[in-house]
Amino acid sequence: MLPPTPGLPGPADPPAVIRSVGDAVEGARRARRPVTLVMIEVDAQGEADAAMARLLGQVRRVVRRTDGVWRFGEQSIAIMLMDADGPSAEPALARMRLRLREDRHLTLRMGRAAAAPGIDAESLLDLARADMREVMHA
Numbered sequence: 793m794l795p796p797t798p799g800l801p802g803p804a805d806p807p808a809v810i811r812s813v814g815d816a817v818e819g820a821r822r823a824r825r826p827v828t829l830v831m832i833e834v835d836a837q838g839e840a841d842a843a844m845a846r847l848l849g850q851v852r853r854v855v856r857r858t859d860g861v862w863r864f865g866e867q868s869i870a871i872m873l874m875d876a877d878g879p880s881a882e883p884a885l886a887r888m889r890l891r892l893r894e895d896r897h898l899t900l901r902m903g904r905a906a907a908a909p910g911i912d913a914e915s916l917l918d919l920a921r922a923d924m925r926e927v928m929h930a
Contacts, residue, residue: 803863804863804864804865804866804868805862805863806864806865808862809862809863809864809870809917810913810914810917811913812860812862812872813829813860813870813872813913813916813917814912814913816860816872816874817907817911817912817913817916820874820907821907821909825874825875826875826876826877826880826906826907827872827873827874827875827876827877827906827907828872828873828876828877828878828881828904828905828906828907829870829871829872829873829904829905829906829907829916829917829919829920830870830871830872830873830881830885830888830902830903830904830920831864831868831869831870831871831902831903831904831917831920831921831923831924832847832851832868832869832871832892832900832901832902833865833867833868833900833901833902833924834847834867834868834898834899834900835867835899835900835901840866840867843867843897843898844863844867844869846895846897846898847869847892847895847898847900848861848863848869850888850891850892850894850895851869851871851888851891851892853891854884854887854888854891855871855873855884855888856874858874858875859871859872859873859874860872860874864917870917870920876906877906877907878906881904881906885902885904888902889902901924902924903919903920903921903922903923903924904920904923905919905920905922905923
């Protein structure tokens with residue numbers, strides 16, 4: 793099980809998230825297991841903490857105990873789906889999208905990236921952010 797950033801939905805700690813993502817990627821590489829990183833950004837328009845609390849509540853209903861969830865930025869979270877690559881991550885992502893669409897007060901963008909051999913944490917985060925696309929309108 794991956795440790796979440798303490799104090800969620802408290803302050804973001806990108807360096808700690810990068811370290812945790814790096815540890816997860818390295819552990820998965822050693823175990824020859826797939827991992828997928830999901831980034832979600834919420835458009836909170838001045839109510840970041842309340843929006844993040846709603847977002848995290850919805851996400852935690854979908855992810856497994858073995859997955860990691862961290863607050864990455866003021867309005868973004870990172871989710872590490874363990875033992876999930878492209879096709880095997882899709883059911884979890886579909887459940888997440890459906891759950892998030894239920895909250896009509898959130899406008900979100902979501903991106904994902906599966907860890908390729910030799911990728912580092914920052915590159916994986918960059919790929920997931922580059923994949924972000926709008927998934928819901930308030």
